[in-house]
Amino acid sequence: MASELLFVPFKKGSDVDIIKPLRNLINSTYNTGDQHEDYTDALNDLSRLRTNAIWKVFEKTSLEVIYNYYDQLASLEAKIPPQEVQIPFKWKDAFDKGSLFGGRMSLTISSLAYERMCILFNIGAMQSLIASQQTVETEESLKQAAKLFQQAAGVFAYLKANIMMAVHQETTPDLNPDTLDALAKLMLAQAQEVIAYKCIRDEMKESMVAKVCAHCEELYTDALRAMNKEQLKPLWDRDWLQVMASKQAAFRGLTQLYQSQVCHANKAVGEEIARLQLAEEQLRQATQRAPAGLLADQLARAARLLAAARKDNDFIYHERVPEPGALEPVARAAIAKPLEPPPRWGAARDLFAALVPLAVHQALQAAGARRADLVALEINKLRDATQLLNSILASLSLPACLEAADGALPDSIRARAAAVRDAGGLPELTRLMAELPELLQRNRDILDEAERMLREEAEADAALRTQFGPRWTRTESAKLTEAFRANADKYRQIIDNAVRADNIVQQKFAQHRDNIALLGGSEGDICAGVPDAADAPRPASGAAGDAAVRSLRALMQDVEALKAERDSIEAELKDTTVDLREQFLAALHADGAVDEPALSAGALGAALAPLQRRGAATLARQAELLAAVQAQHAALMAARGGASGRDEALGRLAAAADAFQELTANLNEGIKFYNDLTQLLVAFQNKVSDFCFARKTEKDELLKDLTQEASRGTVRPAPAPPQHHSDVEPPAVRKEAPPRPPPPAAGAPAGAQPGAPAGAPPGPSALPYPQQPQGMPVPYGAGAAYPYYAAPMPALYNPYATLPYPHHARMPAPQPYAAYQYPPPAPGAPYSQPPPAGYNPYPQQ
Template identity: 40%
Template structure:
């Protein structure tokens, strides 16, 4: 302990956690990162995992470098809070933290809490930051001004950390936290750190020999801060957490700094020749110092070094007054209260805490921004698809009209007697170039395999979830209320919904596959004909004779209209590409909105940006559709004239039907191939998404299995501990019962009993003596029977020791009857039996046995005593239960 007895908060402890796998899986499933960013993010995740191990699992020196590691890890957790969600439902990572103050016991381990929540991890790390700040501050030697300034600064920062945590911890930890994270505990720690910061400032003032009037204000405020901390530390909900030494030091410093404040005020009185008040305050200061000696350890020399100065000042002032001034010593109760000066305050926690902090995941945007970007992409894709569908449907309508009119094949028959029209020949060549009917059949044959692969992944994912739920339900049925973790239904809702969503998508895709198959069957004959070589195709088309009309104005007009329609289709292909390739970086707009308003009006921003980007393209699409309407009207009008000009043909309607069928098959082939390629791409793109979902579910199931094993282990330990404790207590109770029954049931009152003569040494027994108790039972011997007490005596009244055991209701929920053994009395150094003698059946059976006297219980009234009136603490005998 340092010369000034500063108190530092202990650190919470945890175990190693693998962050690499769950964080990498989450990032891959949520963010569409490029290859370059993916390598950087993978490296960042590994670095974060190492940083946690160094900050939370390895011993930390009481040095600024260790604090920098801890604050850097905390700042990184805050930075990824909105980017990488860690929760029981989305990205489960189990963090287990042990209570900082609980040291465990013989029958139970340290209290701990395990949660799959990133906010719980931040709360625990922030607590350790405050604790380490207090440890570094308390470890200073206070030899130099820099050391004193560092201590005062860190104590104030520690107070700010605990105050911040006090205000937000219940929102960060969704379950009831361990006692060290309860708001009352954190408030007490914050008050204690403020008091110690003010004390460090007092030490600096004393070292610099500040004026007495300033030292009065500083020391009086130190005493008030310690008094506030003492009030918070003695609340029923937290008083069992602290070490005994803590309470003694806080109480002692409260009184000691009241004594110092009175001493410094006496110096002010001496300077102003107020001898009567000076003597009164010096006398009060001495009384307070004497009271403080009962609480403060002797090694706190920084305070005790001032005591001789106070004593000498009192002696000198009294001598001067007796020989020179002859003033009446003022009544201390009539003196005015001392002024105070608050120089220490909790320092607000900055964000970030680490200077020049750099986010390792700067390439990732917050999830809120990412979701807004996804919504924007969905709106943009919807517009692109809508405009594309409008153009494609219009194109299909036009192709259908032209096919019904047998255009442009009918125009070839006007000037040529060739059986195979040139337009059909070109359509066939283009179709065969794209793979023909064989390519269509290959794509059709791949679809069922791709569909089944995705269906199998979903089925396996559902199986994992169902098995986890069945396991949890079985444990809940077996253990009932002891199985206290959240049920699977409460956690798996989003996962089940996501699985259902993808099942619906697969069902829709399957129906689309059937529609494409039906369309192919409708045009299968024409596609197969166009896939044949030119000779076979020509032979399948009926021949025709030349028309008498020849090249007329109507034919030329129809050819011109066909050329214009070809230009329209070419322009539409370019428009489709422009629609699909139009992009912008809207992330900056969303980030700006989030920074300004803490929320994102995604709909307004997205619609405004889409209108800006796609306004001109939408206008061009509408112009193309309007032009098509004009072309259809002109083509139908010109075709009517053309039909009237044609002469009779020997081929009849069969040739026209075949040509129409081939034209329609050519158009259908392009649509079918595009649909099948889109379907193949859809299934291939869906597979990694479902694999990531399966991995997420597997990680969830693994985390739940780990949590299950940990909970079962705790339950087994609690059962074994309870059985062991019950066996020990029952054994001790039996020993006590047999002892009282055989030895003290008829014994006279110790107050009236005559002195007991030494017991005679028995002769050697004729039979073998009973086996003495094993040595392992020595620590569990019963407490000798207590003498009768007065009716008003309550051995449990206001015993601070019992508060520690009331914190553990599993052992002693009710006050133990008088005479029962207490946990702290299991070991009795004064009781050293001779194992050569039989087990005792009456008091005094052993020569070394001494009858224990039971002193009166110390009556503890107001604690600590009010130093203003010089009340002395009433000291009683030793409490046998302490």
């Protein structure tokens, strides 16, 4: 007892690049906007931790290494979208006997949760190994062994409850819930065993030792029952079940031995003798495996006590010895209990502490989008109002009609023309317009390439699913790519909306192109394009006209002040930021969830409300200004006798100057939009590429498993009985040997039909090997060949895809089976029928 403790073998992992996919995922998820942190060092450390956790499992410090890697995985899993992890984690079965009873020897899944479950399995295995190596001679080692076995029991119980939620498909045999349940019961029984040994070593009360041993016997009974399931028996080493049965008997005997001492103290000699008889029987059975040690000493003690009890009963007490079935069961003391895995095993530094939990990050993104929508709404209101104001002033030829009409250009037009020339004029607008189609096409190409990879991956999966049927057990591509396809549709819609916006910009450009070109020329060119002042009505000299001019000039100053205030409001709106990170973290810690709408609404309302009130005030003031401007302009036109062609031309120039500013801003925004969209699409394409690579790895592993199953051979249906075994006896046939076919003509090519001329090509069914005669069973491999998958063909160069999904070349379809063709008879010879099916030319003697 306690000298032959069992431990669980380790799962075997495989090397995989985790740095590039995780870096792409973190950059696309967190490094957006102004936040650009580099996590390369942290990812390198994580990769080193994984290597040590997988390959250095037999070192003394390996448990701390596995703890550290598990903690980093658990931290990272809560901070990145789990469905977007595209790393093909491959783990082999810990017992490595899957091929013997039809299970899978390895499993590859692109999931951090699957990786964490496999590492947690190895944590339980390492705890069981270290516990089984503890000496039983010291107090500390016994406490350490009991603690580790209880932790291992908690680990396997946790895996049993959570493995299917992490994998969502058939697992390897070691991760089967029934297997994990059996391992958890075994670890708990061994923990109770160590505690029982400590109780015996410390010479505790016989009643307490009996209760502890009774519960240990019950735990071994449960574990043995779980491990004796037919589907689990092939997993275990052949000694495991024998060891457990031996320990079950040992603790049943120890329970009766120590309970007999309780009966001795209570002067229940008959019950004492019955229990000692049972103890001697069970301990003798247990010592067959371990003839020396504690059990042998306990067996000798039981025999000695039994002899003494019988002697006392024969000479003194004369009590009846009850039957074993009539004995009262011994109470049980459950000391060992499974210890649930803690959130963090160690105290190592979190490599990804700067990353907020995924719930908080998503809430911050939603709050940022909500803020952007509110800011854009307010800015659009101000810009629409300003454009309306400019269009009305341009239609009224203000303020140009208020300036001198002596033939010179008004100062306002001259200033606007200078601004257009300084900004590059029509050539600059043309250059910006030319960039948009190139950027648009680049984004379309990236999106098309991502959709192509998804489409080809789905087609390859569907083809293999059709070929292998129910044996192709991996998840369908359509279920895994639902989010990818939804994002692709969203990006496609965004591009379509951008195209419509580009069309509006092009229409506005075409409308004002000539006047913008005129403003970009010299002052003489502009004067030549404006009608002469002599054709315009003479300015009013009366009191009404002068008063209208003064009023309009004052109103124009108010208009400029209004525009300046709106520019200030717009700048403040763009600079308004609300940091809700601490509030979201506190809410997540307190409630376990983040109510983003409620928290964001109050904070954003408090930050934007003052600016919203100022913007609304400018809108009300604009309505008053426009009413006053229109009234005074009508009075001026009445005094002058109406507008002239010069006023209209100046109005068109003013409108063109405003359109130039708007077009420049719109085009710059469009270029920035397309460049930002390119970064998003490249990140999206990288995710798709990582997904396709992970699926290819998973596909190769599954094909390898299916190929190995095929190479081991499968149970095939029995061949059809030959014709002579049918119920209806065929007519008797004279059994004569068939005529020997003539030898082939000299120089005849291999595979030529008998009797064909020497130069004739081979027949359509000719094969390089002999074919089976009709009626004989076809050996394995003679039929349709197993499909051949060639190495990946190199893909064409694609500047945006990093890992294009490879195409696969297929071998030509195998030729169908054809029966042996008998040669025609020689000229002049009688025609001989071929022998019937099932004929044996060599009868048994």
